Amino acid sequence: MKHTFTRRSAIALSALVLAAGAHAQGAEKLKVGLMLPFSGTYTALGVAIENGFRLYVDEQGGKLAGREIEFIKVDDESDPAKATENVNKLIRRDKVDVIVGTVHSGVAMAMARAAKESNTLLIVPNAGSDAVTGPMCAQNIFRSSFSNWQSSYPMGTVAARQDGKKTAMTITWKYAAGEEMTNAFKEGFEKEGGKVVKQLTLPFPNVEFQALLTEIASAKPDAVFAFFAGGGAVKFVKDYAAAGLNKTIPLYGSGFLTDGTLDAQGDAAQGLFTTLHYADNLELPKDKSFRAAYAKAFKLQPDVYAVQGYDAAQILRVGLDAVKGDVSKKAEFAAAVQKAQFDSPRGTFTMSRSHNPVQDIYLRKVEGKENKTVGVAAKALPDPARGCKL
Numbered sequence: 413m414k415h416t417f418t419r420r421s422a423i424a425l426s427a428l429v430l431a432a433g434a435h436a437q438g439a440e441k442l443k444v445g446l447m448l449p450f451s452g453t454y455t456a457l458g459v460a461i462e463n464g465f466r467l468y469v470d471e472q473g474g475k476l477a478g479r480e481i482e483f484i485k486v487d488d489e490s491d492p493a494k495a496t497e498n499v500n501k502l503i504r505r506d507k508v509d510v511i512v513g514t515v516h517s518g519v520a521m522a523m524a525r526a527a528k529e530s531n532t533l534l535i536v537p538n539a540g541s542d543a544v545t546g547p548m549c550a551q552n553i554f555r556s557s558f559s560n561w562q563s564s565y566p567m568g569t570v571a572a573r574q575d576g577k578k579t580a581m582t583i584t585w586k587y588a589a590g591e592e593m594t595n596a597f598k599e600g601f602e603k604e605g606g607k608v609v610k611q612l613t614l615p616f617p618n619v620e621f622q623a624l625l626t627e628i629a630s631a632k633p634d635a636v637f638a639f640f641a642g643g644g645a646v647k648f649v650k651d652y653a654a655a656g657l658n659k660t661i662p663l664y665g666s667g668f669l670t671d672g673t674l675d676a677q678g679d680a681a682q683g684l685f686t687t688l689h690y691a692d693n694l695e696l697p698k699d700k701s702f703r704a705a706y707a708k709a710f711k712l713q714p715d716v717y718a719v720q721g722y723d724a725a726q727i728l729r730v731g732l733d734a735v736k737g738d739v740s741k742k743a744e745f746a747a748a749v750q751k752a753q754f755d756s757p758r759g760t761f762t763m764s765r766s767h768n769p770v771q772d773i774y775l776r777k778v779e780g781k782e783n784k785t786v787g788v789a790a791k792a793l794p795d796p797a798r799g800c801k802l
Contacts, residue, residue: 441482445502447513450487464721477732495522517541517589537724545768547799556724559795560592566789568600577634586613641668653680672715692782699757766797
């Protein structure tokens with residue numbers, strides 16, 4: 413039989429070629445760069461974030477918007493000096509579609525700058541640097557965790573208004589996260605009539621607290637507010653108790669003081685009050701199923717860092733579904749995320765115009781090896797997003 417190659421045949425063949433190309437592109441793996449601390453003080457936090465992210469992806473059948481995930485991992489070492497080089501490896505060398513990271517606020521700021529300049533999707537699963545959803549806010553930058561202000565402002569209001577404390581001191585590492593959290597506590601505390609008499613700092617990741625504890629003991633404030641995390645939080649809480657200060661000056665903190673650290677802190681942490689967007693006894697159906705799945709997958713109990721990793725993947729899925737996996741459509745991606753309501757283990761949250769969660773902040777008390785909810789310190793609290801031009 414003789415075949416005639418007509419114009420119609422050519423159009424049909426062209427359409428088939430285009431369709432095949434589009435299918436091949438759609439089937440390409442989504443490159444996710446995990447830039448997290450896999451060594452040093454924050455190692456456990458980085459592992460929990462990765463575990464949470466992977467758990468969500470596994471629950472979606474290993475794909476997001478029909479695309480399999482290829483993970484590319486970089487240890488950021490919680491070192492801001494190495495941050496720009498590390499993030500540019502992911503963007504330029506590995507050509508990732510999205511970056512997920514990190515814990516340290518100083519490192520996150522370098523990541524945000526690089527993401528903004530290159531228009532690469534960035535989802536921050538922990539670092540609360542106020543600037544990320546403030547002056548550095550961008551269409552392609554999202555946070556699944558909290559702002560430093562958001563986590564600590566409510567503790568100031570609770571200490572002054574509910575507990576009647578009149579004077580307080582703060583203590584933290586001298587870097588962005590610590591200074592922003594202690595300043596937020598001060599803002600809330602002084603708004604309710606209290607007075608922060610001194611703000612103490614020491615270099616990150618120094619854990620030699622004795623001189624500062626002596627200063628606290630001498631000043632005798634009504635309360636102390638602290639921000640430390642990871643290994644630093646363990647040592648500070650134990651040193652505070654060893655100095656006998658927990659019996660005379662109540663210690664308050666943002667939730668990171670006691671999250672993921674209670675096994676190591678033991679009796680020293682008992683009775684501590686903290687504020688955070690997650691707790692161990694929320695009794696929410698989504699949290700119960702999440703905790704069971706996480707324990708089964710990793711033989712560990714999840715913490716707030718695992719939740720933030722889980723929700724980073726959830727934010728990514730919502731955006732990708734809206735753009736059918738095409739990460740170049742940043743405006744459509746952002747619009748979908750801003751309209752969504754996220755069913756999280758922490759409770760339902762939405763995303764603000766600056767791409768920070770609008771969420772409940774819980775008042776928690778350490779009982780045994782749990783940060784138990786004793787109330788809601790702030791309902792559906794948005795970050796002020798000071799300086800955001802979106």
